[in-house]
Amino acid sequence: MSRHQAYRNYDYENDLDEYEGAGYSEDDDDELSPEDRAQMIAGTSQVRLALGSDSSKVTTRQIEEALWHYYYDVEKSVTYLSSKYISQKLAKPPAQKNKSGGAADDRHSEHRVAPSLVGFFHDMPWLNIPNERRTNFIEPSHLRGGLLGGSSSSGKVSKLQALAAARKKKAEEQKLESRKTALPTNDATHKTPRDQVKSVSGALVERSSGGRQEITSLPIRTAPKVNLSSDGMTSGADSVTLQTSTPNLAPTTGLPLEPLELAAPSAFAQTLLGLSASRFTPVPRKHYPLPYMSFTSSVADAFSEPSPDDVVLAAQSKASNKKLAASTHKRKSGSERKDGETIDAMKAMRIDDTPLPKSKNLDVLSEFEKAKRKKHASFVVVGHVDAGKSTLMGRLLLDLGVVDQRTIQKYRKEAESIGKSSFALAWVLDQRSEERSRGVTIDIATNKFDTNSTSFTILDAPGHRDFIPNMIAGASQADFAILVVDATTGAFEAGLKGQTREHSLLLRSMGVSRIIVAINKLDTVGWSQERFEEISDQVSGFLSATGFQLKNVSYVPVSGLHGDNLINKSSDPAASWYSGNTLITELESSEPMTRALTKPLRMTISEVFRSSHSPVTISGRIDAGSLQAGDALLVQPSGEKAYIKSLELDSEPVDWGVAGQNVVLHLSNIDPIHVRVGDIICDPKEPIANIDTFAVKVLAFDILMPMQVDVHRGRLHAAGQIVEIPALLDKVKGTVLKKKPKIIKPASVARILVKMSNKVPLEVGQRVVLRSGGQTVAAGLLE
Numbered sequence: 001m002s003r004h005q006a007y008r009n010y011d012y013e014n015d016l017d018e019y020e021g022a023g024y025s026e027d028d029d030d031e032l033s034p035e036d037r038a039q040m041i042a043g044t045s046q047v048r049l050a051l052g053s054d055s056s057k058v059t060t061r062q063i064e065e066a067l068w069h070y071y072y073d074v075e076k077s078v079t080y081l082s083s084k085y086i087s088q089k090l091a092k093p094p095a096q097k098n099k100s101g102g103a104a105d106d107r108h109s110e111h112r113v114a115p116s117l118v119g120f121f122h123d124m125p126w127l128n129i130p131n132e133r134r135t136n137f138i139e140p141s142h143l144r145g146g147l148l149g150g151s152s153s154s155g156k157v158s159k160l161q162a163l164a165a166a167r168k169k170k171a172e173e174q175k176l177e178s179r180k181t182a183l184p185t186n187d188a189t190h191k192t193p194r195d196q197v198k199s200v201s202g203a204l205v206e207r208s209s210g211g212r213q214e215i216t217s218l219p220i221r222t223a224p225k226v227n228l229s230s231d232g233m234t235s236g237a238d239s240v241t242l243q244t245s246t247p248n249l250a251p252t253t254g255l256p257l258e259p260l261e262l263a264a265p266s267a268f269a270q271t272l273l274g275l276s277a278s279r280f281t282p283v284p285r286k287h288y289p290l291p292y293m294s295f296t297s298s299v300a301d302a303f304s305e306p307s308p309d310d311v312v313l314a315a316q317s318k319a320s321n322k323k324l325a326a327s328t329h330k331r332k333s334g335s336e337r338k339d340g341e342t343i344d345a346m347k348a349m350r351i352d353d354t355p356l357p358k359s360k361n362l363d364v365l366s367e368f369e370k371a372k373r374k375k376h377a378s379f380v381v382v383g384h385v386d387a388g389k390s391t392l393m394g395r396l397l398l399d400l401g402v403v404d405q406r407t408i409q410k411y412r413k414e415a416e417s418i419g420k421s422s423f424a425l426a427w428v429l430d431q432r433s434e435e436r437s438r439g440v441t442i443d444i445a446t447n448k449f450d451t452n453s454t455s456f457t458i459l460d461a462p463g464h465r466d467f468i469p470n471m472i473a474g475a476s477q478a479d480f481a482i483l484v485v486d487a488t489t490g491a492f493e494a495g496l497k498g499q500t501r502e503h504s505l506l507l508r509s510m511g512v513s514r515i516i517v518a519i520n521k522l523d524t525v526g527w528s529q530e531r532f533e534e535i536s537d538q539v540s541g542f543l544s545a546t547g548f549q550l551k552n553v554s555y556v557p558v559s560g561l562h563g564d565n566l567i568n569k570s571s572d573p574a575a576s577w578y579s580g581n582t583l584i585t586e587l588e589s590s591e592p593m594t595r596a597l598t599k600p601l602r603m604t605i606s607e608v609f610r611s612s613h614s615p616v617t618i619s620g621r622i623d624a625g626s627l628q629a630g631d632a633l634l635v636q637p638s639g640e641k642a643y644i645k646s647l648e649l650d651s652e653p654v655d656w657g658v659a660g661q662n663v664v665l666h667l668s669n670i671d672p673i674h675v676r677v678g679d680i681i682c683d684p685k686e687p688i689a690n691i692d693t694f695a696v697k698v699l700a701f702d703i704l705m706p707m708q709v710d711v712h713r714g715r716l717h718a719a720g721q722i723v724e725i726p727a728l729l730d731k732v733k734g735t736v737l738k739k740k741p742k743i744i745k746p747a748s749v750a751r752i753l754v755k756m757s758n759k760v761p762l763e764v765g766q767r768v769v770l771r772s773g774g775q776t777v778a779a780g781l782l783e
């Protein structure tokens, strides 16, 4: 077995045991196995043969050693022997020299293998490394002892090294002394960043002059020297630097840089830098500054100045602010607005190049006189919840042909599907899904119908007490009212205590003087004349007490569900006792209130919407005055001006409108955000003022005292407070009965002072309702 095979089968464990058990002798190496001895003899003779005449220059022992080292490779052994003992020329094959040639190669060869051995390894790949990939080792100027965890003693040094070290130590100590004198404190923040950089660079230059190669250095800390001294900072030892070829990375933030709190150097650092640990006093850390604060200008300055985008945006903002200021100033001087700057800014931002609509400059009042138009009348339908108001109006519209039977059939089917078949007629007015599903009217529903003499607007009010404010809004637009009373046993009595009474009071407070009392659901009591008269009497007494004149109150027995006595007389024989007017006759005989045609324009907005004519279309009743297309308008409380682009009356385009008419106005030159339901439209030359305090003569429905109240006028709601009660008044004469009473009892008349949290458009002669805690507490006229 060859020695190579023997190595392959080597039993290390066994050998180790033997090694540990027996003493080791170098002589044992010389003992060869019989196979090795045979190979060695044969190899020696071959080598001698190959060396020829030169074989005498080498000993057998040298040949055997070579053969042993080259595993009996005769050729290699010959080469080795020739180069070592006979001729070095043989040792360097020309090809190898060419490949690796040059000084560097020679140097490396020197370090790694003896020149005489190079030829032996010329075919080894690790020797064929291209020059550019070879490492350049920089020899240390002197070796330090105790490196990498070894002894801290310096080890053996030459006399020259010891002298150099002593000189350096002395120089460092002198430097430290001079620093201490120059800087009584170690506070690096007293230096500018540039100074600090200078000092770091200076330190480096000092080192550079000590034989170090010139390099650009980057201090990685603002207190960059590892200058830990007894006062917590360092003695002038080495700077910790990063080598870099980028020259412009010194800190340029301009910010005062925090000195870093540095710990004593590690054992490794002490060893590496030659510092003694005893010289350092640990400094407790107070804070950990962010590294980028002192790193490079590119990082530290990244957000210290506005970005290019910021610059552009700032310039744009500045330019637009100039425009805004100019525009705001101009508008302020023109319109004397009293609202906040925010509203001003919003107005100023409005860009509206729409040309102003042209006016025909009509004399509207004479046009009104000339026009043989039907009279207009609006009536509100009020009464206790479920009295049958919507059903009554639905039936009326059906009988008048405004709604066809098919629609009612459809409603009936749909109502049946949700178990509310009896509400099919009410659905003509109650259009909202919530109203239909709940079977309760929530907001005012409007509809129109015409008779031969009059164009009527229905304002169907909710009966539920939760929606009283909506009922107030409806009543404020009405010329007269239909009070629906449920004749069913018990229902009338409940209503009289409930909203029948409250609605009547509100009607009176809102200035409605004409009432048609529709005693409904008489079919449920077999058309009892007795029940009809009983109810009529009770309502008469109540209305009379409330202040209505009985000549303005009429009573009609009806059944809204079946349509009895609405358009046609009841066909039920049980109702034959009634010979009075039908409901429609009563409506036609009702004269609208006197129109304030010559008064300044006032119109309360009931709806704001977008139409094909204008993005800002409003509808409402003209309370006073007149208007025409092209007119300038003022919207209060916003104080915004608008123009009438066009208008409609009863869905027909018209040129003008007068008090009492419900019109649709298509506006121009105004932003929709300035127009809200409840706002007042007026003539800019005779505007309504926005006020926050007013005196009002009220009828008390409940106890009054200084208290929080909600002020209602039409669709307008505002939070307010009764701040003072100047007088208790006589109900009839209006004279003062008592000055400054503390409280006012229900059904009394008093003058009170109300202050609101916001300014709203209100003026003398207008009617307001005061509510508190969901109850109507008073109503009256502004003084």
Ligand SMILES: Nc1nc2c(ncn2[C@@H]2O[C@H](COP(=O)(O)OP(=O)(O)OP(=O)(O)O)[C@@H](O)[C@H]2O)c(=O)[nH]1
Residues within 6 Å of the ligand: 383, 384, 385, 386, 387, 388, 389, 390, 391, 392, 422, 423, 426, 439, 440, 441, 461, 462, 463, 464, 520, 521, 522, 523, 524, 558, 559, 560, 561, 562
């Ligand atoms: N028998 C009978 N039932 C009626 C009559 N009128 C209305 N009703 C019923 O009374 C219920 C209430 O009718 P609505 O028309 O919704 O009453 P409303 O007063 O409009 O109700 P709110 O507006 O919510 O206060 C429905 O079930 C109607 O079918 C009637 O003349 N006779």
